[in-house]
Amino acid sequence: MESKHVHQQIAAMRQSFFDEEVLDEFFSQLEQLEDQNNPNFVEEVFTMYFRDSTTLLETVEQAMKTISITLAKLDKILHQLKGSSASVGAKKVLNEINKTRQVLEKGNLEGTKAGIWEMRKEYESLKAKLEPYFQV
């Protein structure tokens, strides 16, 4: 049946997320939080996440363009991103963020840029994957 089919699809997608480690156990935790009182909780959270992170990422990119970017500020933004990503269970993105932060700490600006780029990539892919998931 349709619904069954859809369910299966959802299940399959979800499983693939975990397999690819795009999402981690926190995502499951989020799902647990969802219930009758809180329908679509996960979706809401992710919507918010995407919205905020997009802004943050843009800020980061802009900051990178400015010559006099302070590492501290950048770090702060990354930290915030880290927190958000961790909360939603976006594992890969989180990993990338961590890597970038480490590079940043060392003061390697170029490396940081590369890291940020990677982050963005992961982030985009996460977004792409989750969107259909939610639509279903």
Add this chain to the structure above:
Amino acid sequence: MTMEEKMGGSNREGEALDRFPVGMRVLAVDDDPICLKVLGTLLLKCQYQVTTTNQAISALKMLRENRNRYDLVISDVNMPDMDGFKLLELVGLEMDLPVIMLSAHSDTKLVMKGITHGACDYLLKPVRIEELKNIWQHVVRRKKPDSKDRVNALNQDKASGGIGEAVQTSTSSSDQKFNKKRKDQNEDEEDDGEDNEHENDDPSTQKKPRVVWSVELHRKFVAAVNHLGLDKAVPKKILDLMNVEGLTRENVASHLQKYRLYLKRLSSVATQQANMVAALGGKDPSYLRMGSLDGFGDFRTLTGSGRLSSASLSSYQPSGMFGRLNSSAALNLRGISAGVIQQGHPQTLSNSINGLGKIQPVGLPANQNQNGTLFQGIPSSIELNQLSQNKSDNHFGELNPVNNPNVFGVATNFPDARMTVGSSSSSLSTPSGSPLLLQANTQQAQHSGAFGNQSSLRVASLNQESFDMGVHGFSNFVDNGRCHENWQNTVQLSSFPSNSLSTCEAFSHEQLHTNNLQESISWRSSHLNDNPIDLSASMANAGLEDSRGDMQCQISPSNNVIHNIDYAAKQQWGENSSFAGADSLVAGAPYVQHLEAGKLAFNTKLRSNEDILFEQRKPQNEFSQNNFETLDVISSSMIKPEQYNETGMMEGEFGYDAFPLGSCI
């Protein structure tokens, strides 16, 4: 789960102890809306009652409104409006609620910081629900020491309700708390049967009993330390002096350690402020007194603009001037650092404070962090005041440690100006401390806006002796966290370091001595800008000892000025002796002039910061006249209309009768 929830929800009240965790009221603070939402939902899942806010300031407000409405606070570390640690300290100090820190950082240093600031626990993001399920143990743990029996009974009987009460109980008597805490510690938490995995684990034996340093207790502590002299303050003696039942030497020792750190932080800020404070402080005891408390009220109004505390302080921060802080320190008058100093000028404060008293210049971290700065500065002032006798409630010291969360860590501590008030009431016993406190209070005001000033006022008032430190200034200082230590009212205004540090209105540091504050007003407003440190030095030089109220007119108008001021201050210092007397003012006058120019410059700067208060201070420069007249002038000048919504007020205050100081405020 659903069933549980329902059950939990309905049976929240009057349940037995086992139900305690259920329905516990938690306040969650986090600037990241996503995390906040997730956290809130998680907490709800644990069957707690949750209130969320993404602003630390509003969280504080809510807590202050009704402290009993919450059992536990969870706060993020990095927040834009206020540093999480600062909030932590404030909450711990004011409301004695268990606070759990939350962060994506797992840096050991941060965790350590959280612990030293009094956090109950430190969780990492992302938070797991299992971890949240256990947080209620912190609430129970806290309550245990207090009226243990009561708590037990309470806990057993009520679920959330009891807890609230218990909490209250605990907060009500610090002494009790200590005792209880100790007992609790000894007993461990077997009652609850929690597994003490957290830092408070195993209270018995290993750790000294967790003593809650309430405002009064801290005040006593500060008084004792000041009495002994910071360097000579040994836990044993402090303990004896404090004469608090149930307090152990270890408690005092660790508290002293923290306090010292705090002072250090403040000192940098404080020096600036101290200068200011000194100027302010000395003068009119009457002034201070009166107003101090009342003044506060006035100040508050003055600061009316509310900004004083917060604004000033905050603006201070932007100034980053540590020196500014000093100006803010004007607030600091010594202690004022609370708000102002915090701004980062803690350094200056410390400097100023050092000058004043013992203030350890520890170089208050230029706290930009408002949070800390104030306090830090304040402690310095407090210390400074030691000279004067200010008993600046060392709260400052305590407060400061707070990371300068925007608020001036110091000041923030005072959030309710209580702190300072406490100190102030003690008539500035802690010369520096008081002002600082005020400042700290003012600082708080920063947050609260009005506090700062109040604190300062308090401080001023504390000065009982004529110090009155310009507490008036304090009110301003809220902005400035003036640590005037002695600033007796006269200069008090100067103390306003309120943000505008710049105007560091000469604190009558020395006021202590001569009560003549008037002169003392030389509040180094100038120092503010520049390096409060310099000022403080100057101020210190000025002879805070002179007590004449070294009016250091330091008004160091914004940074630029500061330099000048420092210079001037220094000069003044030399001259301070002269200042000390009415003469000094004169000496200062030239300086003042110098400063004036600077001040103006500074004022403008300050304005931006909201120094307004300082502006008032500037008039102080003018006060080289020994008498407040100068101050008035200064204050008036200091008070640059713009910013000063608040400062303007100060002027009025400063305008104080030049000496009766009482009128100052």
